[in-house]
Every structure is written in structure tokens, then in C-alpha cells.
Amino acid sequence: MEFYGVEIASRLLLGTAQYPSPAILADAVRAARAEIVTVSLRRESGRLREGQDFWSLIRNLGIRILPNTAGCHSVKEAVTTAQMAREIFATHWIKLEVIGEVDTLQPDVFGLVEAARILSDDGFAVFPYMTEDLVVAERLIEAGCKVLMPWGAPIGSGQGLNNPFGLRALRAHFPDIPLVVDAGIGLPSHAAAAMELGYDAVLLNTSVAKAGDPVAMARAFAGAVEAGRTAYLAGPMEARDMAAPSTPVFGKPVLAR
Amino acid sequence: MKIIVNGSELDLGVATLAEALEALNYAGAVVATALNGHFVAARARETTRLAHGDKIEIVAPRQGG
Helix, strand or coil, X not given: CEECCEECCCCEEEECCCCCCHHHHHHHHHHHCCCEEEEEEEXXXXXCCHHHHHHHHHHHHCCEEEEECCCCCCHHHHHHHHHHHHHHHXXXXXXXXXXXXXXXXXXXXXXXXXXXXXXHHCCCEEEEEECCCHXXXXXXXXXXXXXXXXXXXXXXXXXXXXXXHHHHHHHHHCCCCCEEEECCCCCHHXXXXXXXXXXXXXXXXXXXXXXXXXXXXXXXXXXXXXXXXXXXXXXXXXXXXXXXXXXXXXXXXXXXX | CEEEECCXXXXXXXXXXXXXXXXXXXXXXXXXXXXXXXXXXXXXXXCCECCCCCEEEEXXXXXXX
16 A cells, blocks of 8 residues: 555554553554554643653654644645644645534535645645545545545544445545545444455544553454455455355255155 | 734744744744744744734644544
8 A cells, every 4th residue: 555655554544642641652553553643733832842752752653654734624724734744743744634514523625625735736745634525535636635534424423434335435436546534433343344345544543542441442453454454355245135045055954844 | 022922922022933932942842833824944933033913833743633
């Protein structure tokens, strides 16, 4: 799997927020066998310098950083945040979020396309957090995106894949674009389901960080993602409405009177 | 001169963004900056002059999903 020309082996991308402790975060990243973690930018106090220790922790993990524009509600905010992230994290990768609705944290797809075009033209590799809308996907690709990240369900909701039909349609329409289900995954079975649909990867945070044992849950997700991917490559059977006996009918002894 | 730093109004006797960071104990810290909503690269902080009422944002890496 390639993201913007970079070969990535791990199909589980992990967020770094809401863990019980920095040590548990680090252990969870290792247990997930993640190669990419997402981070954000927030106000720093010159006195408290809270971000500096966090940054040391992340740097010591030695893995690839995908900064986000979380919480941005306008194109201008998202673009400025991306520019700041590029300087701090020394990467042109950006997980682009332009939020349009506060209850669902649904992306503002109009602002998203506009910001994606501005950032792509400025040399960014944009990972857009989007709905599963086919037309929006087309517009994002036209804007320069070479990876798409549709939501499974609202951020932090843990509902799983709310629209499997839409996700399947997106996969079918864009067979050559890396697709990542980002947001809404609550259980390893949700992650496996996304992979079984042929998605290239999943990005999740809350379902691991808020688990009773985040490290064990990270391990469970790693297994589920691998199982789902293997199942997809193995070619799942077609579902059908009627039963079909798996045991041969031919040769069954006649025992009824 | 009144400057808004990360949402708080401060009275600073500085001329440039670099001087403001120095005065506010950010020396050596990994931060990025914006002035009045526009990104200011680290290399431009010394030549970025501040005016009364300017709004500075100073950010650092933080947990994110």
C-alpha cells in the first residue's frame, strides 16, 4: 500500500489522544503495530510547555506523523493550521478536517474541497476526512488528493460502518485510490468489516484509547485488520437469501418411515 | 503595547514576533506561529514587526485523532 509514493506495511493508523497515560499510548502504538500516528496542534504556554514532552514521546516512537487540522471549521483555519503543522512536524502530509456540523462533526465537504485544492497546489499531500459521497470523492481527486478517508460513523461515536453500501460503492468507483475508513470505528469487528470491503486501511483513536485495556485493544485491532485484509484477498463468498446445505444431500441414508 | 497572545491580552514591550517569543519564555521550544490568522514561518519571526492589537497564536504538538 502506498500513500503519496511512500510504501506502508501497516494498515492500522492510530490516533494519539485520550489515552490514560503517555506510557500506555506508546505501548498501544507498538501493540497496534502502527506505522503512522495522527497528532494535532494546540496552543502552547511558554510557562507550562505541555506540548514539548508529548512531542518527545512521539519522536521517540520513530514512526511517521500525520498531523491533523482537527477542530477547524473554515478553509482559512485549516490551511493556516496545515502550514504550521508542516513546519513543526517537517512533513507535507496533512489529515485535512474541515468540520461543518457540531453534533455529528460531519465534514463541510465544500470547504474540504476548497482547502484540499489550496493545500495540494502548495505541495501538501492531503488526506481528506470526508463523507462517503462519490461526487465529493471525484472533486477531491480533481483537487489533487491521492488518498481518500471517508468516515465510518461520526468521530468518537463507535458506531462502526453506518453506510456499508456507500463505502462499497466508493471502493468500486475508485479501485486505484488508497481508501482509509477514518472515524466511527468502535470494535475490531468494524475494522475487519472495513477491510473485508476492500478498504486499504483504517484510522481510529477513541476505540483503543477509551478501552478498559488500551494496549490489549490495540492488539485486537491489529489482528482484526489483518484478518479483514486476508479475507478480502481470499475472495469472500456471495451472500444469498436462501439456505444452501453445506453437507452433501446425495448419499444421505433414507431413515424416515 | 497590547498584544493578544493565545487569546490573552498582554502588555509587551517588544518590536518583533521573535522578541515576543523570547519574552514569553518560548526560547528553545518547538512551536509554530500565526499572526492575525496568517502563518508566520520560524525564519520570518525576526523580521515580523508587531503592532498594537495584533493577535498571535503560538502552538505546539499535541495529542490528536
